[in-house]
Amino acid sequence: MSEENGRNDEELHGSTAVSGMYENWFLDYASYVIMERAVPAIEDGLKPVQRRILHALKEMDDGRFNKVANIIGSTMQYHPHGDASIADAIVNLGQKNLLIETQGNWGDVRTGDSAAAPRYIEARLSKFALEVVYNPQTTEWQLSYDGRKKEPVTFPVKFPLLLAQGVEGIAVGLSTKIMPHNFCEILQGAINTLKGKKVTLYPDFQTGGKIDITDYNDGKRGGKVRIRAKIEELDPKTLVIKDIPYGTTTSSLIESIIKANDKGKIKIKKVIDNTAKDIEVLVQLAPNTSPDITIDALYAFTDCEVSISPNACVIHEEKPQFLGASDLLKHSVDQTVDLLRQELEIKRGELMEKILFSSLEKIFIENRIYRDIEECETWEAVLETIDKGLDPYKPQFYREITQEDIIRLTEIRIKRISKFDTFKADELMRKLEEELKETEYHLEHLTDFAIAYYQNLLDKYGKGRERKTEIANFDTISASVVAANNAKLYVNRTDGFIGYGLKKDEFVCDCSDIDDIIVFRKDGVCQVTRIQDKVFVGKNIIHVGVFKKGDERMTYNMCYVDSKSGRTMIKRFQVLSVTRDREYDLTKGGKGSKVLYFSANPNGEAETITVYLTAASKARKKVFDFEFADIEIKGRGAGGNILTKYPVRKIQFKAAGVSTLGGLDMWYDEVVGRLNTDERGNYLGNFKPEDQIIVFYKDGSYELTSFEITNRYEPSQVLALQKFEPEQPVNAIHYDGDNKTYYVKRFMVETSTQNKRFSFVTESKSSKLVFASNTAATRAKVTYKEGRSKSTTEMDLSEIVDVKGWKAIGNKCPVQNVQEAQLIVEEPKKEAEVDIEGLKDSIKSEVEEEENQLGLFGGGKKEDNPS
Template sequence: MEENTTQTKQTHKTIPVKGMYEDWFLDYASYVILERAVPHLNDGLKPVQRRILHSMKELDDGRYNKVANIVGNTMKYHPHGDASIADALVGLGQKELLIDCQGNWGNILTGDSAAASRYIEARLSKFALDVVFNPQTTKWRPSYDGRNKEPETLPIKFPLLLAQGVEGIAVGLACKILPHNFVELIESSIKILRNEPFEIFPDFLTGGSIDVSKYNQGLRGGKVRVRAKISVQDKRTLVISEIPFATTTGKLIDSIIKANEKGKIKIKKIDDNTALNVEIIIQLPNDTSIDQTIDALYAFTDCEVSISPNSCVIEKDKPNFLTVNEILESSTQNTVDLLQLELEIELNELKERWQWISLEKIFIENEIYEKIKPCTTDQEIDDTIIEGLKPFIKNLMREPNIEDIHKLRKIPIDRISKFNSDKANDILLAIEDDIKQVNYDLEHIIDYAIAYFERILKKYGQGKERKTEIRSFDTIEAQAVAVANEKLYCNYKDGFAGFRMKNDEYVCDCSDIDDVIAFRSDGTVVVKKVQEKDFFGTDII
C-alpha cells in the first residue's frame, strides 16, 4: 500500500499557472504570428495564400477549376478548414493580379460577397505563371501531416507584398500594408538597381484621391487621408464616381444619410446606380451651397477616411517592422538573387548537356562500343569504356563518372547506326553560344535584372496605371461647413444658454458642433460646446 502511494505521488506533476501561461500562450502567439496572420518578407504571402497558389499550380492545366475543387486540394496543406481557404482565395481573386476569375466573385465597390465556391471558377493568371513559380529554386518542407511537400516561400520575382497589400491581426501584433501601383513598383525597382532615389505611395483599385504627406513610409504612426471623387453634375446634383479604399457604396451612403439625419448636411435624395463603376447621385435642396456641401461630405461622412498603416513582416522567422522602401529594396535584391540562381542552374544544365553530347560523340565515333564485345562482366565493360575514353578526357568539361558510363552502355544500336557527327557538332556549337550568353548574364546580373523588370512591365503593365490621384488636402474645419441646424437661446438672468431653451431669448442660428463664447461682466470669457442647456454664469453681458 505504501509503495502504491509513493508511485502515485511520483506520477503527478504540478505545473504553476504562471508557467502554463508563459509557455502555452507564447507558443500560441508565435504560431498565429508566423503561420497565419503576418506575411513573409520574401514572397509577401500569408501561409494560406501560399498554399492556395501552390495548390492551384498543382492543379493547373490551363483550364478553369471549380473553387470548391481548389479549396479541397488546398486542405492537404492548410489545416484550418475550408471556409478560411475559400475566403482567402476570393480575397486573392479580387486583387486582380494572380488569379484569373470566372463567375460571381463579389464586388469590392458594393461589398457584395462572392457566390458559393461550387459556382465560381479560377485559374492562375499568366502573370502568376511567369513570376511566381519555379520548382528548381523553391525550398520545400513537409506539410502539416507529413504526407506532402509544400514551399517554405514561393520564389516570386516581383514586389508582390507591396502590390497587393495585406492586413492581419495576430496575438499582440497587427499588420496593415497598403497596396501600391504595379507600374510604379517596377519602375522603382529599376531605380534601386541603378542606385537612383525613389518614392512609392499607395494606390487603390477603388480610385479616389489620397494625401500622403504623413505616410511615414508605411510605418506605425503614419497615416493617409483618402477621399471619394465628387463631381458637380448641375447646381443641385452631385455625383460620387470613386470611393475611398476600405469602404463600400453601402457604407458610404449610410454615413451620408446619418449625417443628414443629424443635421450636419442637407440632402434631398440619394440614389445608388453602382454596377461596374461607382455612381452615387446626391440631390440637394434649393437653398444649399454646392461647395459647402462637398466640404461637409468630406468632413462628416465616409467620403473621406483616414487609414493608419502598420508595416510588419516575417523576416528570418521573426516579426519585423520595415518601411515600404526597405521592403521594396529587399524584394528587388531577392529578385536579383533568384535570377542569378536560375542562371546558375541553366548554366549547369547546359554544361551537362554539352558533356553528354560530347561523350556520346566520342563513344560512337571512336567505336568504343566495339571494344566491350569480349567483356563478360559488368565491371569489365565499365573498365573498358573508361579506358577507351581516357585519351579524350582533356577535351571534356569534367571527368566521366559511373552514371555517365552506365548511360553510354544503354545507347541503343539504332541510335549508333544513325548517328550524325555534323548534327552533333552543330548542337555543341549552339550550346557553347548559350553558355557564353549565360556567363555574360551572370557577370552583368544587374543589367540582366533590369531587362527582366522592363520585360515584365512591357508585358503586363498595360491597364495598371495609377488609379488613385495623389493630392494635398486642405484641412476642413467642421464648424465652418456644418449646417446651422439649431437655434441658440439664452437666459441672461439665470446664466443659461442652449438650443433647447425655446422659451428664452433667441440669439442666433448654430450647428450642434459650434462653440458658445459668453462674456461676463467681470471681464472673463467662458467657451463651451453648445449643449441643450448649459450654465455660463449669472453675470452674462
C-alpha cells in the same frame, strides 16, 4: 491556511494555478498567431493560408479553371483552420486580380457584394503567378501539419508581391497594414534600385479616388494617408460620386451619407446607387443647397474621406519587424537577384552536362569506339573498352567521366549511330556552347540581367495596369481581365462558321475559350484559330476539334483526289505545330483537289476502309479494302501514297483498328526527382495508359503513382523507383529496429490506391529499408560489413523466403550489417551478348569485309549460315 501552504498543496497534488497557465501558454498562443496566421513573411509577401492556397492551386494546375470548393478541399491538406477562413482568403486573393484568374461571381470590392458560394465560382493561377512565384528547384520545403505531404516554407517570389497586393492582419499584441502599390511603379522602382537610384513609393488602390501622401512616411508606423472619393457636380441639384476611398464600399458610403444627413451635418434629398460596370452614386441635393458646401461637408462628415495609418509589420528572420515600403522593395530586389543567380547556376550546370554528353557521343561515334566492343564478351569488358577508348579525350572535359556516362553511351541506338550527322552534332554543340556562354555572361553581369528581367515583366504584364488613384506618382493595381471561361464548341459545316455562340448549330465538344481550334475542309486545307463567339474558317468543314500543340498521339487519316494527276492519294499525318490563322494545304497543292475520306484518331488508331471505284474504270477489281496500318505516319506536308490511279466513286469506313503507336518510354532523373521522356536518368520502361509506377522509400514504405511527368519525388527519401509489375512480388531486405536484425521478405502488392504510402516494415524508429525490387529477377549482390572490412555476396532471395503477406517480417537474412544491395539482372551475360551482337549486325550491313574478319558466322561462310 496560508497562501504558501496552499501553493505547496497544489504542487503536491500536481495542479497548476490559473496564473501559471496564463503565463506559460499565452505567449505561445500569441507567437503562433503572429507567425502562422496573421502576419506575412517578407520572403514572399504571403500569410500561411495564402501560401497554402497557392501551393494547392499549383498542384491542381492544368491550365483549366477549378471549382473554389475543390481548391478549399485541397488547401485543407495543408491548412488546419477550417474551410471558412480558406474561402475568405481565396476570395480576397481573387479580387486582387494579380495571382488568381477568376470565373463566376466573385463579388465586388467596390460595392461590398459578397462572392457566390465556393461551389459556383472557379479559379486558376494567372500566368503572372506561374512566372514569378513558383520554382521547385529553389523552393525550401517542409512537411505539412499532419506530416503526410510537403509544402513550401516560403515561395521563391521574384517580385515585390507584398507591396503589389497589400495586406491587413490582426494578431495578438500587434497588427499589420501595408498599402497596395502600383504594379508598374513597383517594377520601375526595382529597376531604379538596381541602378542605384533613390526610390519612393506611394499607395494606389483598385477603387480609385484621390490620395494625400504628405504624411505617408514610407509606409512606416506613425504615418498616415488621407483618401477622398471623386465627387463631381452633375448639375446644380445633383452630385455624382465616381470613385470611392480605399477600404469603403458604395453601401457603406451611402450609409454614412444617410447618417450624416440624419444628424443634420449635410442636407440632401436622395441618394441613388447606379453602380454597374463603373461606380456612379448620385446625391440629389435639398432645395437651396450649395453644391460646393455640400461637397466639403461630404468630405468632412462622411466616408467620402477616410484616413488610414499604415503599419508595415512583416515576419523577417523568424520574428516580426516593422519596415518601410523602400525596405520591403530593397529586400525583394536582393532576393530576386539571388534567385536569378541560383536559376542561372542551375541552367549552367544543365548545359555543361548536355555539352559533355554531346561531346562524348560525338567521340564515341566518329572514332568508331563502338566497333572496339564487338569482341567483348562481358559487360565489364564493354565498359572498360569504351573507357579506354575515351582516355585520349578525357582532359578536355570539365569533370571526370563516370561509369554512368559510359553506360549512357551503350544505350545509344543503332539507328542513331547510322544516321549520325557530324554537322548537326557540331551545330547543336555550338548552340549549347553559345547558350552556356550567354548564361555565364548573365552570371557575370547579374545586375543587368535582373534589370532586364524586371523590364520584361513590365512590358509583358504592365499594359492595362494604369494608375487609378489620383495624386502624384502611383497607379492602383489594375485588374487584368482574362477571358478564359469554359465553353462549348459548335460548328456550321456548310456555311463555315465555328464558335461557342452558335448554340443552334451542331455541338462538337466542351472546350475553354482560351483553346485553339483546328479545322479541316473538303478542299484539303487545315487551319488553326483561336475560339471566338463566331468566326468564319471556310465552307465545307469535314472535321473540327480542339488543337493541342505538340500532341504526338493525335493522328489524322486521309484520302484525297489529286486534281493534277487524277490519282487518289492516302496519307497518315500529325499536326504538331502551326501558325495560328494560317491555311495549310494537306494535298499536293493542285487546285480542285478534294478529300474523299478523313478521320481523327486520338491515339494513332489505324482503321480499315473500303474503296469503291467507278463502274467505268478499267480496273478489274472495283471494290477493295485497305488498312491505314500499312502506311507510315508522316508530317502534314507529305503528299501521301498512291491508293489507286483509277477514279474513285466513294470510300467507306469498314472496321476500327488498333493504335499503331507504341507506349511511352519513361525515364527517372534521380537528381531532381522527376520523370521525363528526354532519356535523362534511369530508364523505367515503356508505359501504356493502365501502367503505374511503384516507389520504395527508405523508411520502409511503398507508393503507387501514375507516370505523369508532373509527378515529383523527393530524391533523398526514394530508395528505388520502378515500373510496377502487379504479377511480380516485391523482394525486399529490411532492418528491424526492434530485433536489430536484417530480414528478407517477399510479398505481393495488394493495394491499388494511388499517391498513398503503405509501410511494410516494423514501426520502430530505427527500422529501415535497404533493398526493394518489383521485377522478375530475385538475385541480389549484397554488400555487408564484417568487423571493419566490407564483403560482398550474391544471394537468391526466392531461396531464402517464400512469398508471404505484406505484414510478415520475413526470414532472417543470411548476412547481417547489410550496407547496400543491388539487383542482379537474370543472365546478364546473355543480355550483354545480345546487345553486342545487335551492334555487330549493324556494322555487318555496312562493312562486309569486317564481318568475315571478326568471324561472326562461327568460322563458316555467310552463305552457309542463312540464320
